Amino acid sequence: MLEEIDEAAYGFEIPEPQVANRNSKEDSKQREKSKKRKRSSGVDGVAGDGVEADGEKILGKADSELNKKKKKKQKKKKKPDQAQRIENVDGNGDNEVEDKSKDEDVNSKKKRKKKTLTKKKNKAKKTLENVESTVDDDSKGKQEIDEEIFDEDEYYAWYELRLHHLIMKSIYRLGFKNPTPIQKACIPAAAHQGKDVVGAAETGCGKTLAFGLPILQRLLDEKEKAVRMFDEKGEETEKFAPKGLLRALIITPTRELALQVSDHLKAVAKDTDIRVVPIVGGMSMEKQERLLRARPEIVVGTPGRLWELMSGGEKHLVELHSLSFFVLDEADRMIENGHFHEMQSIIDVLPVRNTSTESHSENAQNSVAMSNFQRKKRQTFVFSATIALSPDFRKKLKRSSQKTNQSMSDGVNSIEALKFGTQFLTFPKNTRYLNVNLKKGPWKTRIAISAIADLEKQNRIVFDVDQVEEKAFIVPLFPQSPSIEIRYRSANGQSGSVEITTLRLNFALAVE
Numbered sequence: 001m002l003e004e005i006d007e008a009a010y011g012f013e014i015p016e017p018q019v020a021n022r023n024s025k026e027d028s029k030q031r032e033k034s035k036k037r038k039r040s041s042g043v044d045g046v047a048g049d050g051v052e053a054d055g056e057k058i059l060g061k062a063d064s065e066l067n068k069k070k071k072k073k074q075k076k077k078k079k080p081d082q083a084q085r086i087e088n089v090d091g092n093g094d095n096e097v098e099d100k101s102k103d104e105d106v107n108s109k110k111k112r113k114k115k116t117l118t119k120k121k122n123k124a125k126k127t128l129e130n131v132e133s134t135v136d137d138d139s140k141g142k143q144e145i146d147e148e149i150f151d152e153d154e155y156y157a158w159y160e161l162r163l164h165h166l167i168m169k170s171i172y173r174l175g176f177k178n179p180t181p182i183q184k185a186c187i188p189a190a191a192h193q194g195k196d197v198v199g200a201a202e203t204g205c206g207k208t209l210a211f212g213l214p215i216l217q218r219l220l221d222e223k224e225k226a227v228r229m230f231d232e233k234g235e236e237t238e239k240f241a242p243k244g245l246l247r248a249l250i251i252t253p254t255r256e257l258a259l260q261v262s263d264h265l266k267a268v269a270k271d272t273d274i275r276v277v278p279i280v281g282g283m284s285m286e287k288q289e290r291l292l293r294a295r296p297e298i299v300v301g302t303p304g305r306l307w308e309l310m311s312g313g314e315k316h317l318v319e320l321h322s323l324s325f326f327v328l329d330e331a332d333r334m335i336e337n338g339h340f341h342e343m344q345s346i347i348d349v350l351p352v353r354n355t356s357t358e359s360h361s362e363n364a365q366n367s368v369a370m371s372n373f374q375r376k377k378r379q380t381f382v383f384s385a386t387i388a389l390s391p392d393f394r395k396k397l398k399r400s401s402q403k404t405n406q407s408m409s410d411g412v413n414s415i416e417a418l419k420f421g422t423q424f425l426t427f428p429k430n431t432r433y434l435n436v437n438l439k440k441g442p443w444k445t446r447i448a449i450s451a452i453a454d455l456e457k458q459n460r461i462v463f464d465v466d467q468v469e470e471k472a473f474i475v476p477l478f479p480q481s482p483s484i485e486i487r488y489r490s491a492n493g494q495s496g497s498v499e500i501t502t503l504r505l506n507f508a509l510a511v512e
């Protein structure tokens, strides 16, 4: 059976052309900047590359840059002598004093340069050590490698994701030349289209940044908008970027993972004023209180400790009306670890929607003045290291959301898209709808093609990470990778089917 899908009902949006972004002032500034930077040779960043390899590359580059600087330094060394000689030829009594002070000046300059050089060398070494020891150390702010040693052109793949320049700065510093597939797939939908995301990807695929960067992007966007609106219209900044309120709650099944995620996000948020804190079992009450007193925007925690604090009325954790992101990381493990009860309790206390919207419009009696942030719904991201979220998990989430509020069902029960490995399929020219059936799975799956014009042009569908978010949605998540059959129907009634047996599921992406 073929199903017709109302595209409008799913809110497919035509994304902003990337070219426009590349032409933006900021990007051209970045490009100008990058031109000034020296290109280093033989470095090729591959998405999801081992971090160790990246680290080596960073050191390699840093070393060659240091060598260049050394040479420059040697050249410069001669200059003070020459200068001194010229002074001496002119020689009069006054010059002696002048020469002496210049001598001192030159010596201290030399010393300073030497110091800087050693510092830089140490920094580069440290960076390698840090990168090698994975993200655990990233957040400690030790990745101090000089930004200038990177060639921004090598990070071109990131520009398409239109991330804030402060985020990009961290990406350069971390040396991540390419976004991983899951990052490439999730960031546009989550950061720019405000969509909920369900992601399934194997361990080490870069899930943390797949949900972390959209969070940072939105918070930075809001802050910028707040400043702009204040400058232009004198509007209250609070209206666009609330301060001191919890904006993102990230829940992980284990303490280690919470610390790892928190460290990773801290490393990326390093140049921003966005604060990330971990709240995990085993942490002293004093430390916990101190961390929460700072009213961080992002809290990463384990369900047990978070619920303990929330049920105890911890102020920062119960003022959830401005919560814009709710993230379940490694959601399936959360169930395995017996955290379901606590997790459900946390979900239960999430406001149905941002109550600040209501209170604000009540106060202002003017809903037109509602800010962007207030109008935007809370986004839910559910990530899993394994490919499948078990039917049991989905059922449980569904039950919990039905019992409590609608917002959770917005996020989790409408898991509507699943990305699989890049596949090129050819269909009749005017194909309009596709129906995808799992051959072995218990569920039905479907795809809607929204970019018909594109289809007509290319006469093929590319299930590609770049395009999936606006082109297709597929239900649901698979327990294994069975073969699937894609049936198509074209506008003139022509139909047929294509079977895919080599399907490789990389991740899932949700659209509503």
Ligand SMILES: Nc1ncnc2c1ncn2[C@@H]1O[C@H](COP(=O)(O)OP(=O)(O)OP(=O)(O)O)[C@@H](O)[C@H]1O
Residues within 6 Å of the ligand: 046, 047, 048, 049, 050, 051, 054, 134, 135, 175, 176, 177, 178, 179, 180, 183, 201, 202, 203, 204, 205, 206, 207, 208, 209, 385
């Ligand atoms: N775009 C990228 N390029 C290179 N390395 C990256 C990139 N994104 C993340 N990494 C690195 O890859 C490693 C794994 O990332 P992350 O922890 O997000 O993966 P994960 O899928 O959440 O894995 P896990 O299930 O172990 O938590 C980290 O060391 C991180 O620093």
